[in-house]
Amino acid sequence: MKLLLGLALAAILLVIGYFTFFTSPVLALDEKGCLQCHNKPDIKKTTQQGQVISLFVNEKELDASAHRFIDCDQCHSKPHDTPAVPTKITSAEKCGACHQYERKLHRESIHGQSLIRGEEGAANCVDCHSNALTPHSVVRVLSPESPAYRRNIADTCDRCHGNEKLMTSYGILEKTYESYMRSYHGKVQTLAKDDLRKLNMATCTNCHGVHDIKKAKDPTSKVGSLANLKEACAQCHAGADENFARSFIGHEEASLKSNPAIYYIERGFLLLTASVVAGGLIVTTLAFVHYTWRRPKK
Ligand code: HEC
Ligand code: HEC
Ligand code: HEC
Ligand code: HEC
Ligand code: HEC
Numbered sequence: 625m626k627l628l629l630g631l632a633l634a635a636i637l638l639v640i641g642y643f644t645f646f647t648s649p650v651l652a653l654d655e656k657g658c659l660q661c662h663n664k665p666d667i668k669k670t671t672q673q674g675q676v677i678s679l680f681v682n683e684k685e686l687d688a689s690a691h692r693f694i695d696c697d698q699c700h701s702k703p704h705d706t707p708a709v710p711t712k713i714t715s716a717e718k719c720g721a722c723h724q725y726e727r728k729l730h731r732e733s734i735h736g737q738s739l740i741r742g743e744e745g746a747a748n749c750v751d752c753h754s755n756a757l758t759p760h761s762v763v764r765v766l767s768p769e770s771p772a773y774r775r776n777i778a779d780t781c782d783r784c785h786g787n788e789k790l791m792t793s794y795g796i797l798e799k800t801y802e803s804y805m806r807s808y809h810g811k812v813q814t815l816a817k818d819d820l821r822k823l824n825m826a827t828c829t830n831c832h833g834v835h836d837i838k839k840a841k842d843p844t845s846k847v848g849s850l851a852n853l854k855e856a857c858a859q860c861h862a863g864a865d866e867n868f869a870r871s872f873i874g875h876e877e878a879s880l881k882s883n884p885a886i887y888y889i890e891r892g893f894l895l896l897t898a899s900v901v902a903g904g905l906i907v908t909t910l911a912f913v914h915y916t917w918r919r920p921k922k
């Protein structure tokens with residue numbers, strides 16, 4: 625009887641423990657009850673300029689965000705007194721109220737400068753820190769699904785840098801991702817999966833910077849000269865000099881014009897591989913034909 629009672633008690637404790645530790649949702653702070661209105665998917669307003677803006681805050685996303693323990697009014701000190709039309713800059717300024725250092729670097733970067741010129745194509749904080757592209761779904765950098773998590777960075781840049789129309793409008797090469805994936809750095813990054821030791825492979829931000837990315841031709845950019853580039857290489861390749869940095873052949877696909885040596889080597893390898901495969905095919909086909917021909921008939 626005592627054993628039975630003990631078992632029952634243990635079972636009850638287990639169930640309670642399970643529900644408190646595993647299934648309880650992490651509820652985002654909402655002490656002012658803002659969500660009773662703002663969790664309605666169709667809540668919106670029309671600005672004086674006639675633009676319709678969604679005012680929906682997805683509670684689920686907020687629950688999983690890095691800011692779940694920050695109450696709404698810490699970011700929205702005067703919630704119903706901001707008639708300005710939200711833009712990528714107003715959003716970045718809001719983030720910058722707390723993350724001043726990141727915002728300062730971002731403001732001086734090519735992305736920040738582009739936004740200041742009034743163009744909306746470049747990256748603000750939300751573009752690189754949220755998968756849903758909303759200010760309320762910013763996740764921690766070290767969570768594996770974060771767009772800023774090392775393994776995902778190249779894909780995050782490619783959201784825009786692989787957009788041919790956007791990139792050609794700026795005269796920027798749009799094949800940076802492909803050339804990166806062709807390189808040893810990209811290959812190992814792909815193979816590493818979640819192995820943190822191997823994730824320390826060069827990704828876009830190791831060469832270009834993170835919040836301080838500049839135009840490639842800007843002499844103050846991390847890739848602006850061989851002298852600067854060698855510093856980037858030396859983070860991982862001890863003692864790398866300008867000669868070593870020169871071994872980065874750039875993002876452009878090797879062509880007769882840009883890089884004839886590499887072009888011929890690549891073509892040569894292609895030809896070699898093709899002839900080996902073709903030779904192998906011919907030999908096996910011949911052997912097969914020979915075998916069926918000569919097979920003793922019953
Ligand atoms: C009773 C419903 C309700 C509650 C509660 C509420 N809001 Fe709103 N909120 C609205 C509506 C409606 C608008 C659109 C107002 C308009 O058309 O200008 C709005 C607009 C906003 C805006 C857009 C900026 C602006 O001036 O239009 C923000 C930001 C905002 N609310 C944040 C909050 C925060 C933070 C809280 C809690 C402190 C909150 N809201 C509580 C209904 C509500
Ligand atoms: C960590 C900061 C942060 C927290 C916490 C936060 N927000 Fe926001 N919210 C933002 C930013 C940044 C924007 C984009 C503002 C812009 O683009 O000018 C935004 C936009 C909005 C908008 C759209 C209107 C607009 O001005 O674009 C609403 C509505 C809103 N938030 C409501 C809320 C509510 C309700 C909560 C709490 C449940 C909340 N927010 C919590 C940072 C935050
Ligand atoms: C009211 C101040 C405040 C505002 C505004 C704010 N943040 Fe934060 N943010 C914080 C705090 C505090 C933390 C740390 C949270 C924790 O450790 O629990 C944080 C954490 C983060 C992290 C995770 C950092 C890490 O080490 O993984 C990122 C990324 C981030 N914020 C980006 C943003 C972006 C993007 C915006 C604008 C949409 C923003 N923040 C607006 C206060 C703020
Ligand atoms: C071009 C993409 C990009 C943009 C734009 C961007 N971030 Fe980041 N951010 C990253 C990456 C990638 C990391 C991870 C850094 C690392 O691995 O060292 C990061 C890291 C962070 C961190 C963690 C602490 C740190 O500095 O490493 C915070 C906080 C943060 N960003 C906030 C912001 C804010 C605020 C903005 C806008 C002003 C912003 N970020 C704009 C890509 C970006
Ligand atoms: C939201 C879109 C977007 C994202 C995400 C983004 N970029 Fe950009 N990037 C742009 C646009 C647009 C420009 C051109 C801005 C201009 O010249 O005015 C640009 C410019 C650049 C340049 C300068 C190119 C030149 O002219 O030499 C570099 C380098 C760059 N980005 C690297 C990155 C890296 C690395 C990442 C990821 C960590 C990234 N970007 C993420 C949109 C984006």
Ligand code: HEC
Nearest residue numbers: 808824825826827830853856857859860868869870871872
């Ligand atoms: C964040 C770290 C990091 C940065 C920055 C970096 N690399 Fe690498 N690189 C690696 C790792 C790790 C390997 C793979 C080593 C291995 O598997 O043996 C590698 C491999 C290479 C290889 C293949 C031959 C070898 O040594 O294994 C070359 C060439 C190379 N990197 C050149 C460069 C150049 C040029 C730069 C600067 C423009 C650079 N790397 C920047 C981490 C980095």
Ligand code: HEC
Nearest residue numbers: 778781785796797800801804826827828831840847874875
């Ligand atoms: C090993 C270092 C290294 C890595 C990794 C790297 N880059 Fe670059 N990137 C450079 C150098 C050096 C240049 C300037 C020479 C050139 O254009 O090839 C450059 C130029 C660029 C440009 C300007 C192209 C133009 O049209 O002038 C963009 C955009 C860019 N990189 C984006 C990226 C993105 C996105 C990634 C990741 C998918 C990435 N880079 C990874 C070193 C690197």
